[in-house]
Amino acid sequence: MEAKLISVVVPCYNEAATVPEFYRRIKAVAGSLQGRSFEFLFVNDGSSDHTGRVLNDLASLDPRVRVIHLARNRGHQIALTAGIDHAAGDVIVTMDADLQHPPEVIPDLIHALEQGHDIVHAQRRIRTGDSWFKLLTAKLFYLFMRFFSGVKLIENCGDFRAFTKPVQQTVIAFRTPHQFLRGTFVQVGFRQAVIQYDGEARFGGETGYSLWKMVNLAIDGVLGFSATPIRIITWLSLALWAMSLIHLGVSLYDHFVSGITVPGWTSIITLMFFFTGLVLFSIAVIGSYVGRIFQQGQNNPLYWVCDLRNLPEDAPGKEGSPREVLLAQHVTKTSGAIDEG
Numbered sequence: 001m002e003a004k005l006i007s008v009v010v011p012c013y014n015e016a017a018t019v020p021e022f023y024r025r026i027k028a029v030a031g032s033l034q035g036r037s038f039e040f041l042f043v044n045d046g047s048s049d050h051t052g053r054v055l056n057d058l059a060s061l062d063p064r065v066r067v068i069h070l071a072r073n074r075g076h077q078i079a080l081t082a083g084i085d086h087a088a089g090d091v092i093v094t095m096d097a098d099l100q101h102p103p104e105v106i107p108d109l110i111h112a113l114e115q116g117h118d119i120v121h122a123q124r125r126i127r128t129g130d131s132w133f134k135l136l137t138a139k140l141f142y143l144f145m146r147f148f149s150g151v152k153l154i155e156n157c158g159d160f161r162a163f164t165k166p167v168q169q170t171v172i173a174f175r176t177p178h179q180f181l182r183g184t185f186v187q188v189g190f191r192q193a194v195i196q197y198d199g200e201a202r203f204g205g206e207t208g209y210s211l212w213k214m215v216n217l218a219i220d221g222v223l224g225f226s227a228t229p230i231r232i233i234t235w236l237s238l239a240l241w242a243m244s245l246i247h248l249g250v251s252l253y254d255h256f257v258s259g260i261t262v263p264g265w266t267s268i269i270t271l272m273f274f275f276t277g278l279v280l281f282s283i284a285v286i287g288s289y290v291g292r293i294f295q296q297g298q299n300n301p302l303y304w305v306c307d308l309r310n311l312p313e314d315a316p317g318k319e320g321s322p323r324e325v326l327l328a329q330h331v332t333k334t335s336g337a338i339d340e341g
Contacts, residue, residue, distance in 0.1 A: 007089030
């Protein structure tokens with residue numbers, strides 16, 4: 001395939017310090033690829049700093065810069081989904097704005113696609129600038145996902161990847177309020193490849209991906225792609241039930257054969273707390289699945305767009321196309337004001 005139009009999708013949350021440098025570097029990369037057109041699709045995920053103003057200034061100077069302003073913060077994965085929904089390119093590249101994903105890797109991604117692949121993941125060889133705690137939690141994240149999730153994630157592959165139009169049309173059909181795109185792109189199949197690069201340190205500002213958000217991402221990945229936690233609870237319950245029967249047999253033997261009656265207040269209280277905690281934990285896991293079913297059953301839009309820059313109001317897709325119908329069902333555009341109840 002030959003990529004004539006390349007869409008670079010960049011979610012931004014409080015990235016005012018990094019966006020100008022990112023734009024400078026991505027513009028240089030676009031200029032180095034002769035015969036290719038680019039659109040730089042920034043998604044302002046309800047930033048609380050002046051990221052929106054910086055993006056609007058860039059859009060006024062360069063028509064290739066297209067900005068989607070979400071009405072409220074919806075999280076990295078939903079912001080990424082919004083950008084993928086609106087991307088018009090033959091090839092779509094997703095990456096972060098903090099420059100830990102070097103724009104200079106994009107030509108390698110495009111080349112790999114043109115060799116016949118549909119999805120190309122960018123895998124970090126090294127993670128420059130990350131603390132030992134960040135490296136440890138990242139390692140634990142992938143171990144956790146490998147054990148509990150039904151999807152084999154590619155380790156050290158974040159959301160830096162390139163993919164073709166058919167993949168885009170497949171991925172946008174996955175509408176869930178708990179998006180986990182790393183798992184989705186692996187799950188959909190197609191012809192996939194991995195290229196490696198050296199990660200860079202964050203250019204400026206502070207990361208918006210806290211430990212709590214990483215934990216939530218791991219939970220979304222597990223609950224969204226696997227019923228393993230429920231199966232673990234089932235086997236744990238059977239094991240504890242077997243242990244209780246063994247303990248009952250030993251107690252009856254001690255009482256009727258050995259004539260020993262062991263005072264059991266401490267063991268009773270201990271077991272009561274243990275089993276009560278187990279029951280509550282099991283209910284919490286099952287409740288998490290039920291809660292997600294409830295949220296998906298409401299069929300609410302994933303995000304709300306309050307403003308567009310250099311994008312047509314009816315973008316993306318042609319009127320009446322399956323893609324446009326799908327988006328019409330899930331994407332709500334609002335002016336930011338509520339006129340009617």
